[in-house]
Amino acid sequence: MAASNVEDMNQQGVRWTADQVLALAPDAASRKAGSKLGAAGPWSEAGSSSAGAVWGLCKGSGSKPYQTVVDTTGPAYKCSCPSRKFPCKHALGLLLLWAGPDGADGTVPEARPPEWAEQWLADRRERAAEQDEPAPSAGKGGEAEGARRRAERRAERATAGATELEQRLTDLLRGGLAGAESAGYEMWEETARRMVDAQVPGLASRVQELGSIPGSGAGWPVRLLEECALLHLLDQAWLRREQLPGPLAATVRTRLGLPVSAGGPPVRDQWLVLAQYDSAEGKLTTRRIWLYGEESGRTALLLSFGAAGRAPELALPVGLVLDAELSSYPGAGQLRAALGERFAVPEPRPLRPTTLDVADATAAYGIALRDDPWLESWPVTLGGVVPVQEEGGGGRGGGGGGGWQLADADGKFALPVADKAVSRPGLWKLVAISGGAPVTVFGECGHGGFTPLTAWPAEPGAEAISLS
Amino acid sequence: MNATGPITTGPHPGTTASAQPSPGTTAIAQPCPVATWEELVTSALLGTDRRRPPVAVPPGKDLSAALLDAAAVETVRRRAGLRPADAAGLPERAAPDERPPLPAAARRRLALLLADRPGSGSGRRSTAPDLTELLPQWLAAANDHGYAAPAELLPALLDAARGRTDLRPQALRFAGPRALWLAHLNPDWKFALRTSPGGNALPRARDIEGVQRLWEEGLFAERVALLAAVRADAPEAARELLAGTWSTERAEDRLMFLDSLRAGLSDGDESFLERALSDRSRNVRATAAELLSALPNSALAARMADRASPCVAMDETRSGITVEAPHACDAAMERDGVVSQAPSGRGQRAWWLGQLVEATPLATWPSRLGGRSPEEITALPVRDDWRPELHAAWCRAAVRQRDAVWARALLGVPSAPEAGGPGAVSLAERAKLLAVLPAAERAEWVAGFIDAHGLSEAFQLLGVCNLPWSGTLGRAVVDALNIARDAGSYPWSFSGVMGLAERCLDPAETSRLESLTAISDEPEDGAPGAVGYWAEAFQRLVGTLRLRAAMIAEMTPPGAAADTRP
16 A cells, blocks of 8 residues: 555654644543653653654553554554553654654664564564455456355345335324324334344434434424435335436445445545544444545545544544545545545645635535435535624524524625534634634535534634534 | 434524425425425324325325325425525624734643543542643743633633633633633633623723723622722722722622722721721721731721730840730720630630730830840740740731741741741741742742651641742752652652642752652562652652643744753
8 A cells, every 4th residue: 555655755754743643542531641651751762763663662650661663654553551542642652752852863763673663563564565465366257256146135135124114114104203202212223123134224324313303302293204205215216226327326325335435546636634523323433534635626535433442543633734545435426535545644734625605505515415315414615704693592403502603704694503513612612713703614514504623713824723 | 413403594594494384495496386395294294194195196106105205305405495594693803812822832732731621530640740730830831921822722721710710810811802702602601701800891090980980880890800900000099989989888898899908008098997997897897907907007006006015025034025915805906806705715815915916016026125136036935825825926917017027037947846846836827927938038948947857747838939949949849758758658648749849840850850760679667569659659740840841841932942941
């Protein structure tokens, strides 16, 4: 992969910034703990190599210091501490020390790796070499045939699942949604389990969400009908996918949660990191990273997953610009892409995305629905908007506290801030940054309102500030 | 909430999605002209068995499937046709903050300090520094430099100040005008409007009309702030303000106003205070008397001197002091603030004596006692066990009158054997006396005390020393800690002093501490494992000092003195 290129770069002695290091932390606690270890005190025998390795011994509470080694080309980490965080605070502290002002000329000098570090580094190199080798081509035809059969079986099960779900939806509508409130959550849970059995996770999670709508406050029958109808639309689209145009059929596969892979041609660009945020679904943490291409003007979404309390591996600090290739996933209206080769370590640059006003932002979501009717929201950057507290307060959603809007600077039109975003600390950050003056805000604009994710203060050259 | 929230972006602001036709659909061609959204919802709610939806059913298709078809089209159509809402009124803009912005590294540091909420770590003190304890220092340093607070950190800063009253003055000064602007929008931060001077742009002292209006119509907190502001500028005008409404104020308000006169108390306040001695409220009278006794030239001080002088005299041998406590507490004494009823367990006459002596100007005593200096007077024996009572009263007088000469005399030599134990002057009183001395002298005295008596009694005294500790004081503390370690006790016996040292020791001491972080041999009679815990405690101390040094270095404006790191 990109290893060789990044290695070249490190040979020129590029050390990371503290921000880049801290962005690797799996959570706030690790960031804090790592920062505390980012000073010379507990470290001894620290060093770094031109091949991108950094190592050191960190004094802990025991008598034996922890052995920490990081391969910055991965990045990959190894530490003899018992922490299950990844990277652990020692790895973060070591990188901070290396990135710090004294790193190059004293605390982490260029050196040969000691034996304990070298062993691990050598193993990694070996494994990387194996992966780079092309897969053996023998038996390719047979394998392709097997893959096709597996995909067919999977599709059959999905069809069975979609058919069953259709049956349940029409039954529900026949009896009336009013009954759904009394039927309770179990009915939906059971249906969701059936969809898991049918290996259609996309349908399963939609069904689960349906279960939370009945009795969820004023207007729930409308919301339930909307979601049932969209689910029905998805079922029907799958059952008649042969009649759909190719891109829309791919979107339907994606929405069902069937395996898709990034097949688009790699597009190299200067990608500005617009936002990065995590959401937890059960034991799985999903990290979403929004990118904006300087040349292509494209907005792309990277997904990274972390299972069982581990932080997703990919971490890109907001506001940095990444010289890299992306290849997109298939499907109409799909922005997801896979990160390919990276040509440089991300660096801060005063790049800003193109902006829309409030009316164009709603229109952009509407247009995007043409390609993918199941879209909840669409990424847009609003230019020159002011956060405004709605009069009367507490009107919408009954969530307590006043509602908020992002209003065009001329005070004519506004987008309401999504209910779930109103209760987040990021909103107050946004209000503070604005101070009543227009700011640039990136976020997700959808039928539930606007969710602000990143803001740029009005001053020219001001840094992007993450609100998530 | 999931993403199925209400549609709120219709052209009419505040329209919640209920079973109504969406106004957002008006501009779009109608693909399903028969059924309105409302009819679809009603039918769905009741069930197609009960309410037939107004949809065309293609042959072979189920009625409820046809309803879902129509609803899907409507849903997407409604969403695609969303319009922006009308904007609520734009807010006023926050006043500009003209201070220079924080250097980037200092900004990151502040974000970390604010993210470190108390109780977020594990129970035991580890080797890592406690960041929350460093926030007050950080704020003080930032204010010394006069930096503006980064806007995006204001919410976290206000939240921190909300939880910790002691942080508020520094935090709000640093937070600046935008924090006040924010505080108007969020009820959680109302305290900022109350606490901060100039929270609601106080009128200037010369704006007589504005001052008068706010004084008459303002909230209590605003009036206290106004009084302080006017008093700083024009004390005479402030007193007139107070005197003008004095008789109509509530007793508890009068007490608070009077208390606020402590700052900048001067002889000019005497006549006002003298009048307050006849106040209806006992607490107001007592406070007025106390303030008057802090003015050695006041008539009250002279009256007290007249009463106290006969009670204290040289004995017949001219080698000691005799005390004759007053026999009665008359109405005039009570008017001057003497509390007649002694607390239980104290002698009535000794109680009166104490109050008279503490309110008497200290300059009374050298002439009364044969021209002796304060040192000589405090060294004199006192007959009949009156010494504790008399010296304690002098201590209170020295503190109240901020008399450094007397404070020095009463403190004595720090290495004196009785200084370590409970002598005539308690540790708490010593701490107060020390506060009267100049900072450098204070530090010297405490250093001498620690050299002679160790750390076990030093905590309170260290608390009144200026930050960072002077070289002598710092070295005395480190040496004493080292001695305690060699003695083989556990470090948590000294955790109070350790915690103070982390905050107060000059980071320049770090290099001297390095050697102490090593694990040395266990002393033979030491507590088991103590050596390891000491090494850990010193590691933590060194870590915190490094962090503080880095913190201060980060404040240096870019370009100026590039290398201030130790």
